[in-house]
Amino acid sequence: MTVSARAERDPLIRITDLSKFFGSVIALQGVTMTVYPGEVMCLLGDNGAGKSTLIKTLSGVHKPSQGEIEIEGRPVTFNSPKDALDAGIATVHQHLAIQPLMSVTRNFFMGREPTRGWGPFRTFDLAFAETTVREEMQKMGIDVRDPSQAVGTMSGGERQCVAIARAVYFGAKVLILDEPTSALGVKQAAVVLRYIAQAKAKGLAVVFITHNVHHAYPVADAFTILKRGRSYGTFRKSELTREQVLEMMAGGQELDALEAEIKEFTRSDGDGGVAPQTSKTVRREQGVKP
Amino acid sequence: MSTTVSDERLRAVSPWRKLLSRPELGAVAGAVLVFIFFAVVAGDSGFLNFRGVVSWLEVSAQLGILAVAAALLMIGGEFDLSMGSMIGAAGMVIAIPVAEYGWPVWAAILLAFAVALLIGYLNGTIVNRTRLPSFIVTLASLFILRGLTIGATRLITGRTQVSGLKDAAEADPLARLFIGDIFGVPVSVYWWVALAVIATWILLKTRPGNWIFGVGGDPEAARNTGVPVNRVRIALFMGTAVAATIFAALQVLDFGSADVTRGVQKEFEAIIAAVIGGCLLTGGYGSAVGAVFGALVFGMVQQGIFFTGVNTDWFQVFLGAMLLIAVVFNNFIRRRATEAK
Numbered sequence: 188m189t190v191s192a193r194a195e196r197d198p199l200i201r202i203t204d205l206s207k208f209f210g211s212v213i214a215l216q217g218v219t220m221t222v223y224p225g226e227v228m229c230l231l232g233d234n235g236a237g238k239s240t241l242i243k244t245l246s247g248v249h250k251p252s253q254g255e256i257e258i259e260g261r262p263v264t265f266n267s268p269k270d271a272l273d274a275g276i277a278t279v280h281q282h283l284a285i286q287p288l289m290s291v292t293r294n295f296f297m298g299r300e301p302t303r304g305w306g307p308f309r310t311f312d313l314a315f316a317e318t319t320v321r322e323e324m325q326k327m328g329i330d331v332r333d334p335s336q337a338v339g340t341m342s343g344g345e346r347q348c349v350a351i352a353r354a355v356y357f358g359a360k361v362l363i364l365d366e367p368t369s370a371l372g373v374k375q376a377a378v379v380l381r382y383i384a385q386a387k388a389k390g391l392a393v394v395f396i397t398h399n400v401h402h403a404y405p406v407a408d409a410f411t412i413l414k415r416g417r418s419y420g421t422f423r424k425s426e427l428t429r430e431q432v433l434e435m436m437a438g439g440q441e442l443d444a445l446e447a448e449i450k451e452f453t454r455s456d457g458d459g460g461v462a463p464q465t466s467k468t469v470r471r472e473q474g475v476k477p
Numbered sequence: 478m479s480t481t482v483s484d485e486r487l488r489a490v491s492p493w494r495k496l497l498s499r500p501e502l503g504a505v506a507g508a509v510l511v512f513i514f515f516a517v518v519a520g521d522s523g524f525l526n527f528r529g530v531v532s533w534l535e536v537s538a539q540l541g542i543l544a545v546a547a548a549l550l551m552i553g554g555e556f557d558l559s560m561g562s563m564i565g566a567a568g569m570v571i572a573i574p575v576a577e578y579g580w581p582v583w584a585a586i587l588l589a590f591a592v593a594l595l596i597g598y599l600n601g602t603i604v605n606r607t608r609l610p611s612f613i614v615t616l617a618s619l620f621i622l623r624g625l626t627i628g629a630t631r632l633i634t635g636r637t638q639v640s641g642l643k644d645a646a647e648a649d650p651l652a653r654l655f656i657g658d659i660f661g662v663p664v665s666v667y668w669w670v671a672l673a674v675i676a677t678w679i680l681l682k683t684r685p686g687n688w689i690f691g692v693g694g695d696p697e698a699a700r701n702t703g704v705p706v707n708r709v710r711i712a713l714f715m716g717t718a719v720a721a722t723i724f725a726a727l728q729v730l731d732f733g734s735a736d737v738t739r740g741v742q743k744e745f746e747a748i749i750a751a752v753i754g755g756c757l758l759t760g761g762y763g764s765a766v767g768a769v770f771g772a773l774v775f776g777m778v779q780q781g782i783f784f785t786g787v788n789t790d791w792f793q794v795f796l797g798a799m800l801l802i803a804v805v806f807n808n809f810i811r812r813r814a815t816e817a818k
């Protein structure tokens with residue numbers, strides 16, 4: 188990692204030698220990662236690599252078994268997600284923290300309700316909340332038909348947008364997104380990527396998990412690769428080509444096997460288990476290869 | 478607020494349809510039907526005259542006090558089966574210090590509320606720590622609390638009833654809040670209305686109200702968005718224990734005596750009223766107003782059957798049937814609320 192270029196800037200997040208054990212399961216082992224303000228860190232790794240676990244410890248859901256987290260140079264211990272939120276870290280979890288029976292507005296502000304009035308008579312300012320929700324969702328290109336509508340009545344993509352808009356609205360310093368684009372259509376995914384770019388421009392640190400190289404490569408500044416709970420290091424974007432990133436996403440050596448398999452599929456114009464768009468992607472990347 | 482939205486997919490929803498998706502709808506409709514039924518059947522045998530109305534209002538009010546707290550707890554995703562035992566225990570905590578040790582009544586009342594807060598705290602903490610269903614945890618409290626009440630009362634007084642509080646209660650400033658009536662309406666009715674108003678305000682207008690729905694709907698999601706889930710649960714269990722104590726104070730101070738068996742099965746009646754009122758057994762959905770009407774249905778049926786002259790044994794059949802209808806109806810409403818695309 189090219190440290191010299193950014194020596195004068197202090198990291199916003201520094202994770203040192205972080206481990207997380209669930210009983211006998213080692214979900215993370217000695218992970219070290221640094222994210223600077225105004226930078227997008229893309230977390231790569233296969234399913235079960237520990238990506239979600241890493242961001243859950245960052246967002247106060249899990250306490251680290253070992254190791255340290257520093258935010259703006261200060262060591263922090265988050266006893267709850269609320270502590271992390273109070274520190275300006277907002278997260279879109281892979282399994283969205285959304286209440287299906289509750290309205291869009293009540294979901295959006297869950298745990299962070301705006302209030303008005305004084306002392307014991309403080310009330311939840313629903314009028315302000317509804318206006319804000321409409322505005323924030325409008326920015327994502329979604330007309331909330333009725334902010335008092337139950338989230339359970341929305342489509343999967345719309346729900347995801349509620350969770351993302353909420354994190355963007357509340358993320359003051361750090362924005363963490365765990366596979367935020369997986370349920371989205373092309374248009375909404377583009378909006379999310381633009382959000383990430385905006386957050387970065389505002390000087391936030393962004394941690395972004397995705398399996399889609401076309402989403403990862405354009406916005407990322409650096410990539411950290413996790414494999415079976417361990418970090419394989421952090422790479423600057425300048426050090427990597429798109430196809431190297433793709434290779435890391437698929438988990439290195441497995442890609443060679445995959446490529447061979449895909450060749451088989453394309454020859455028989457396959458049906459098979461691998462999604463056709465994956466094969467197309469790989470072929471296109473091969474074409475670009477120097 | 479102006480409707481800036483010009484979404485062509487937004488179909489005009491009639492106010493009628495909106496009303497249909499309110500949780501308390503079933504209970505309000507049920508209350509109207511039950512009222513009409515008994516007004517027709519038992520209207521001239523006392524159901525409609527002032528004393529008749531007061532009699533079913535008082536039954537509804539006492540249960541309603543419990544039901545409102547039980548509804549908040551159910552919306553928060555939990556049950557409190559120890560409410561009935563808490564009534565017996567609180568009654569004795571008020572009666573014994575006054576009758577046996579000459580405490581002023583107000584001090585005994587305050588002690589009872591302190592004990593209730595402690596019991597609620599313990600119930601909530603055990604549920605939080607063990608992550609066992611509250612159904613099991615409070616089933617244990619039901620027996621422990623009842624057993625402690627009977628055992629301690631017999632140990633101290635040698636009996637299972639304590640009486641002779643009437644004079645002391647009538648002279649006591651705090652006890653007056655739990656005795657008699659205002660404008661001919663029993664104080665319990667005022668308690669019922671006041672608690673329902675406060676509960677509704679908390680649920681719909683405050684931050685903790687939002688948290689209660691969140692904790693009941695999906696505690697993990699609520700925690701991840703920064704809701705103090707454990708504290709909300711503890712507060713809700715304190716609420717049911719306090720409601721049980723208000724119920725106990727109303728009865729003990731009015732009758733001037735306490736009995737260790739007071740409140741038996743009240744926990745079920747409170748849950749039934751909350752369910753008739755639209756609370757989902759799975760949490761995250763319901764209303765305090767619904768519980769008010771659930772209790773009203775309960776009170777009108779119980780007293781209405783008495784006025785019709787039919788043997789009151791039939792009351793329980795009616796009760797069970799109402800519960801079943803309410804649950805089926807609620808499930809239907811819930812499906813409408815979540816799946817109406």
Ligand SMILES: Nc1ncnc2c1ncn2[C@@H]1O[C@H](COP(=O)(O)OP(=O)(O)O)[C@@H](O)[C@H]1O
Nearest residue numbers: 209212214232233234235236237238239240241
């Ligand atoms: N709460 C938990 N209890 C036990 N094991 C867990 C828990 N959370 C995650 N794990 C395990 O940790 C590993 C990493 O999971 P995760 O972080 O979700 O992976 P990823 O997000 O990279 O797909 C998996 O093997 C998973 O089974």
Ligand SMILES: [Mg+2]
Nearest residue numbers: 238239281365
């Ligand atoms: Mg994951």
